[in-house]
Amino acid sequence: MAAPRFGVNYTPSQGWFHHWLDYDPDAVRADLDSIAALGLDHVRVFPLWPYFQPNRTLIRPRAVEHLLDLADAAAERGLDVNVDGLQGHLSSFDFLPAWTRTWHRRNLFTDPDVVEGQADYLRTLAAALADRPNFIGMTLGNEINQFSAGPHPDPDRATEAETDRWLGRMLAACEEGAPGKLHLHAEYDACWYQDDMPFTPAQAARRGAVTAVHSWVFNGTAQRHGRHSVPSEHHAAYLVELSKAWASDPRRPVWLQEVGAPAPLVPPAHAAAFTEATVANALDCPDLWGITWWCSHDVSRDLADFPELEYGLGLLTNDRRPKDTARVLARAAAAVRAGANVPAPRATALVVPDDPAARSRCGPGGSVFEAFFRLTADGARPTTVLASRADDTAHLAARGITAVVTPDQVR
Incomplete structure (x- = not known):
């Protein structure tokens, strides 16, 4: 593995992601200058799906040109670009x-016409970017699993088999x-924690080139344990290591693709310390592809109806001034x-149930979750292993695991 990469999810300082409607190349370049000044090496960017493909058979050429202009502007500043396709859901x-x-x-995951329209769109964006040396690759969409089950108010229900076919088709495109x-x-953490989520840990850890995890402590972690706690400051590392239980490749890279310091659970005065601890703990995970912080610039107070926490998540203000969190990330990079x-191998593995219907044991308050952080607090540097692999000596050896414990053995 190469050294972990450092980047940021690019939120334009002017107009948020609505900037695609009246794209301003000068504003984009000024934003990218402020990101590059932090010493980061990549950005994750978000074309809004209905703006780029307003009709199933119309992918707007002008919108694609704007995306290419952004990618080229990033290259001029030494920044590589990952592009999310199906947006989908943001903030x-x-x-x-x-x-x-x-x-x-029509169902996003099962309707044949919708699926083919999505595939055409992803293929078109990927093909347009393919010759750019700074193009990392495509992420299918931002936390697309949230459309497939509750608590979404109007979910597009699908089975595990149907989501698996959908993933295969989209990645192939x-x-x-x-x-x-x-x-x-890339899925949000219901993939790892929610028993009835049809997007599964096995899919996340086996489909695509790397495993992506998104870490947000407002999921019950900070509420239960507090902002300055082992679970909160190691939550991102936990998701990285939890994902490895399901990976077929013992050295599969894991990308911490989203992580941030959400107020008020992480107050602004504590955000830098939280960032420093989160990044240091994630860097203690072997096979980490990189860390991509959420997000680059604050959401403008001129825009209405965002949840309060969204307005202040940026590393930089709306006028592109770096905050203390930006300085922490820049120093780490x-x-x-x-x-x-x-990092040394994590030699102690905590047993995780194979059954996707038992995923809640891995979430805040669950037996796996709580045992992992008891081990962490004791300095054990744990990882995880599926129950079906707990006696697989070859698998354990390939991962450097020398001790296996179950949650009920952890006191």
């Missing part, structure tokens, strides 16, 4: 094209457009560039 808002809703209501790039899918980050 509490859903962005779905009219040809999938109301009078044209990305590969058709840009062969050999790093194409992946510089330290990793200066010397190899090679």
